[in-house]
Amino acid sequence: MKVDRLKEVLQSINGLVQKEVLVGIPDSAPERKDDEPIGNAAIGYIQETGSPVNNLPPRPFLVPGVAAAEGKVSPQLQKAVESALDGDLDGAERRMGAAGLTAQNSVRARINSGIDPALKESTLADRRRRGRTGTVPLIDTGQLRNAITYVIRKRK
Template sequence: MQMITDALPDLLRRLAAVAQRDVLVGVPAGEARDDGPTNAEIGYQNEFGSPANNIPARPHLLPGVAAVQDKVVAKLTRAADAAATGRPSDAERHLHAAGLLAQNSVRRTLTTTAYRPLSERTLAERRARGRTGTKPLIDTGQYRRSITYVVR
């Protein structure tokens, strides 16, 4: 006599556990910096620009994630495969790998993209604070370091 077990409910439960997880990449809202807005506000303003503040758009978050989209999708697929075969710790590992790939790509985009140069006013303000760097979006490095990912 052969016994047949319906494994579909268990498979669906395992897949739902991964499907309900999000991998988010960006800048947490956080606290205001010593010198004003939060890193999240700074990021938004630089990603999309602020004509009122004479800040041109310097996209980095969306292009940074897009640059590794295929690799991230591959990691997410591996996470789903691991969940489907009953390996939740492997699924979790692949979710975190996807987030880390995207985080690092956004950070790399910040440092390698040829953005519109900083205005003379901004450069003068930097020099007044003892800074000599001229690269847009990179002053103290605080904003770049705030770019992270979470799996929730």
């Protein structure tokens, strides 16, 4: 006995191609007032690209962190496609989530490993004044690193 699952498979494939996995720092408040502190998304962008005006060198962590995970993420995305071809959209989404988590962890590991250039002595002195002893760039309170996450959303 054969079962026609074409409609289910097509719906699953359609559901998959309408989704994407994004890794980064969500911006919960894109519009801020001048007297408010900037959020982690803005801080992440400044750290990734640098700010010559503020004498901050670029310390790329997001793009290289995601790129470093490509070898582990690609097979998971391939399995997502295979799940969709089997008509299993939930399984495809689980695989996409696994890919997102892998990339998220890779970015966090990139930050933990320390990114050149090293912190200036004035920055280290400022940290010591505040009771912090860490010397790893991009890690002071850990909020930036912990803000890195992934989302699965409908393509725009």
